[in-house]
Amino acid sequence: MIKDKAIIEVDRLNKSFGQNHVLRDFSLQLSEGENLVILGKSGSGKSVLIKCIIRLIEPDSGTISILDQDISLLDQDEMDLLRADVGFLFQSNALYDSMTIRQNLEFPLRRHWTKEERELKAESAVKEALEDVGLLHTIDMMPAELSGGMRKRIALARTIILKPKVILYDEPTTGLDPITGREISELMNRIQEKYNTASIIISHDMNCIRMTANRIIMLIEGRNYAEGTFENLIKNQDPKVGDFFEGL
Numbered sequence: 219m220i221k222d223k224a225i226i227e228v229d230r231l232n233k234s235f236g237q238n239h240v241l242r243d244f245s246l247q248l249s250e251g252e253n254l255v256i257l258g259k260s261g262s263g264k265s266v267l268i269k270c271i272i273r274l275i276e277p278d279s280g281t282i283s284i285l286d287q288d289i290s291l292l293d294q295d296e297m298d299l300l301r302a303d304v305g306f307l308f309q310s311n312a313l314y315d316s317m318t319i320r321q322n323l324e325f326p327l328r329r330h331w332t333k334e335e336r337e338l339k340a341e342s343a344v345k346e347a348l349e350d351v352g353l354l355h356t357i358d359m360m361p362a363e364l365s366g367g368m369r370k371r372i373a374l375a376r377t378i379i380l381k382p383k384v385i386l387y388d389e390p391t392t393g394l395d396p397i398t399g400r401e402i403s404e405l406m407n408r409i410q411e412k413y414n415t416a417s418i419i420i421s422h423d424m425n426c427i428r429m430t431a432n433r434i435i436m437l438i439e440g441r442n443y444a445e446g447t448f449e450n451l452i453k454n455q456d457p458k459v460g461d462f463f464e465g466l
């Protein structure tokens with residue numbers, strides 16, 4: 219059988235904080251163009267996993283490969299280069315309040331594009347990313363003038379401006395009303411379709427998960443406890459899995 223091309227491969231990751239063994243031989247594989255949801259209770263280690271992937275935390279053992287590169291072997295410059303391919307959507311959006319929307323979107327270009335590239339392409343890149351999220355008309359506005367849902371869209375536009383191959387979503391719909399949450403989930407799917415980006419999505423929002431997940435991994439007791447589609451897992455008889463789908 220030919221395996222799908224892996225964008226991220228996490229192999230037998232372990233991470234403890236003192237006696238607290240958070241990740242226990244945790245493995246996952248993210249394929250090209252796939253939306254993968256990590257579902258786990260509060261404190262189960264989802265953020266620790268994402269922090270290991272972006273190398274904010276060093277695991278105790280195990281390997282993480284992104285685009286076929288073992289990240290533990292990369293130096294700072296190589297890691298910076300790789301970061302252009304790995305977009306991150308923060309739960310807080312992390313927009314700069316004192317900058318216009320245009321300046322917010324130009325920000326990642328400063329780090330990853332030369333001055334010449336910026337002069338040539340920044341304007342069209344900013345406009346394309348804003349069009350992708352349906353907010354071109356906000357280009358000269360300030361973040362404070364926008365609603366929570368619009369700020370989330372702008373943060374997503376800033377994430378996709380470098381055309382990353384993978385996006386890590388940290389609770390993308392938390393704090394939004396259900397209708398706005400649904401719009402963000404639809405947008406995530408449109409981005410996936412247009413750019414064939416792979417995504418790891420951390421979420422508790424069952425509507426978002428149902429709409430976006432091609433596959434779900436249940437992170438329970440530090441392990442990849444169960445995995446499958448939403449439709450598979452909702453029928454799973456294991457009580458630890460069933461807990462998550464209660465009432466649906």
Ligand SMILES: Nc1ncnc2c1ncn2[C@@H]1O[C@H](COP(=O)(O)OP(=O)(O)OP(=O)(O)O)[C@@H](O)[C@H]1O
Nearest residue numbers: 235236238240258259260261262263264265266267
């Ligand atoms: N830097 C750290 N030092 C010590 N313990 C930590 C550290 N970071 C995380 N932990 C512990 O690791 C465990 C997993 O935390 P993590 O933040 O990954 O959970 P989570 O699944 O993301 O939870 P939530 O859904 O509430 O965001 C928790 O017990 C937490 O206290």
